[in-house]
Amino acid sequence: MKLYxxxxxxxCYKVRLLLGFLGVSYxxxxxxxxPGKEHKGEAFRLINPLGHIPVLDDDGYVLRDAHAxxxxxxxxxxxxxxxxxxxxxxxxxxxxxxMAFADATASTASAxxxxxxLGYDFDVDERRAAAHELFRVADEHLWFGERTGNDWFVxxxxxxxxxxxxxxxxxxxxxxxxxxxxxxxxxxxxxxVKQIPGFSVMPGxxxxxxx
Amino acid sequence: xxIATRETTDPVLDGWHPIAASGELSMGEQRRTRLLGxxxxxxxxxxxxxxxxxxTAPAEPLPTHDRYGYLWTCLGEPSIPxxxxxxxxxxxxxxxxxxxxGVHVSAPRAVENFLDMxxxxxxxTDILGVEPFTxxxxxDVHIDSINxxxxxxxxxxxxxxxxxxxxxxxxxxxxxxPHPYCVILYKTSPIDDRKDVIALFCQPVDEERxxxxxxxxxxxxSNSTAMIRDFQLxxxxxxxxxxxxxxxxxxxLDPRAETPIRADKVAISYRRWLSDxxxxxxxxxx
Ligand SMILES: [Fe+2]
Numbered sequence: 001m002k003l004y005x006x007x008x009x010x011x012c013y014k015v016r017l018l019l020g021f022l023g024v025s026y027x028x029x030x031x032x033x034x035p036g037k038e039h040k041g042e043a044f045r046l047i048n049p050l051g052h053i054p055v056l057d058d059d060g061y062v063l064r065d066a067h068a069x070x071x072x073x074x075x076x077x078x079x080x081x082x083x084x085x086x087x088x089x090x091x092x093x094x095x096x097x098x099m100a101f102a103d104a105t106a107s108t109a110s111a112x113x114x115x116x117x118l119g120y121d122f123d124v125d126e127r128r129a130a131a132h133e134l135f136r137v138a139d140e141h142l143w144f145g146e147r148t149g150n151d152w153f154v155x156x157x158x159x160x161x162x163x164x165x166x167x168x169x170x171x172x173x174x175x176x177x178x179x180x181x182x183x184x185x186x187x188x189x190x191x192x193v194k195q196i197p198g199f200s201v202m203p204g205x206x207x208x209x210x211x
Numbered sequence: 212x213x214i215a216t217r218e219t220t221d222p223v224l225d226g227w228h229p230i231a232a233s234g235e236l237s238m239g240e241q242r243r244t245r246l247l248g249x250x251x252x253x254x255x256x257x258x259x260x261x262x263x264x265x266x267t268a269p270a271e272p273l274p275t276h277d278r279y280g281y282l283w284t285c286l287g288e289p290s291i292p293x294x295x296x297x298x299x300x301x302x303x304x305x306x307x308x309x310x311x312x313g314v315h316v317s318a319p320r321a322v323e324n325f326l327d328m329x330x331x332x333x334x335x336t337d338i339l340g341v342e343p344f345t346x347x348x349x350x351d352v353h354i355d356s357i358n359x360x361x362x363x364x365x366x367x368x369x370x371x372x373x374x375x376x377x378x379x380x381x382x383x384x385x386x387x388x389p390h391p392y393c394v395i396l397y398k399t400s401p402i403d404d405r406k407d408v409i410a411l412f413c414q415p416v417d418e419e420r421x422x423x424x425x426x427x428x429x430x431x432x433s434n435s436t437a438m439i440r441d442f443q444l445x446x447x448x449x450x451x452x453x454x455x456x457x458x459x460x461x462x463x464l465d466p467r468a469e470t471p472i473r474a475d476k477v478a479i480s481y482r483r484w485l486s487d488x489x490x491x492x493x494x495x496x497x
Binding site for chain 2: 006007008030031032034035036038116117118119174175177202203204206
């Protein structure tokens with residue numbers, strides 16, 4: 001299995017995280033996203049005409065888009081069906097809802113990080129404000145979950161793709177100048193994700209440390 | 212406050228500073244950047260020549276230099292020559308820009324972190340260091356005849372010293388600080404008698420922010436540019452949160468102001484060296 005990958009990409013990190021949780025081994029095909037912009041080049045457009053990473057190549061089956069890759073990997077390599085709970089319509093609906101939420105954090109929290117780190121041209125104040133609004137909603141959701149003994153975005157005993165999808169943009173948000181101090185439930189949840197067996201870090205993300 | 216509006220003899224004002232990786236500028240491009248608290252406009256004409264001007268009305272042209280793969284400019288009197296890196300002309304070396312990363316830290320804090328070996332096992336675990344090999348052995352510090360600061364005879368055990376590594380090695384390090392905000396590292400190559408050259412050129416955006424430009428001059432003919440950049444970006448990405456969590460963001464030069472655990476010999480020398488030159492920008496003067 002091959003992942004077209006860039007070490008500092010939050011979207012690639014999502015896929016690496018799930019591969020770790022599932023215990024699936026893979027090879028990284030490193031794309032020179034920065035500064036080379038290889039993902040916008042002619043050769044890479046043959047792999048993904050949209051010019052985005054990540055892209056997964058599983059024995060010739062080629063799939064683009066981080067969330068699509070998460071769905072595929074969980075459906076193929078999680079025999080317990082817990083990460084993508086297809087047998088439970090309501091939980092499955094909620095997973096899809098929070099994955100859509102993660103699309104919104106990508107265009108806000110992740111965009112501010114790209115602005116600060118790599119100089120991408122965004123209206124950073126506007127994106128930051130929008131990210132805070134999203135984080136406030138997520139924090140409140142998790143706070144109510146904690147009150148009823150739920151650790152994860154989608155209530156249930158085990159984490160789902162919702163947690164995988166949301167985690168990178170939250171844990172890396174401070175790199176984009178978004179302080180997590182006002183979101184204690186969200187911060188506690190990142191600690192729980194870090195304790196899932198198979199968890200992996202990336203530059204900017206630290207392993208779990210008991211306080 | 213922009214440095215140029217200050218009453219100052221700070222050598223930072225008259226020094227050259229990097230403002231872009233030349234290879235990332237394309238013909239006809241116009242780009243705005245910031246240096247020492249001021250907005251600058253970079254323009255590349257259709258012949259590929261770069262011009263830089265203060266983004267004022269009317270625009271005030273500034274001197275430029277294109278060296279080591281970066282565009283450099285000076286906001287004061289360009290009386291201090293840009294330092295030399297003779298290795299770039301040696302045969303068999305690969306000169307490469309590894310990337311530019313914005314960091315919410317002062318330039319001297321970033322330089323000081325670059326000079327620090329003690330953090331390798333904890334921050335760059337299994338790459339530039341690993342427990343229990345945490346001890347920084349005794350090394351030498353001196354200032355040479357052209358007032359560049361050196362730390363020599365540094366050694367450290369490294370699991371993966373470079374992209375060319377196939378096994379762990381005892382790496383020899385020499386650090387050179389030829390400019391208040393630029394630092395160069397010479398380290399044992401796993402495959403050559405000469406040393407790999409790795410440099411951090413900080414563009415001081417203001418007193419608490421930099422654009423970190425990563426320069427490489429390596430003995431590595433085999434790995435792809437993507438792989439070499441991946442290695443450096445991984446290391447720097449690990450340093451970034453450490454840098455951004457240092458307070459105060461400006462570097463205190465008073466030896467009594469801060470007793471950082473990591474302020475070892477070279478850090479103390481670097482702070483004194485900045486102080487002796489009269490650097491006031493992005494530091495808290497003694
Ligand atoms: Fe470091």
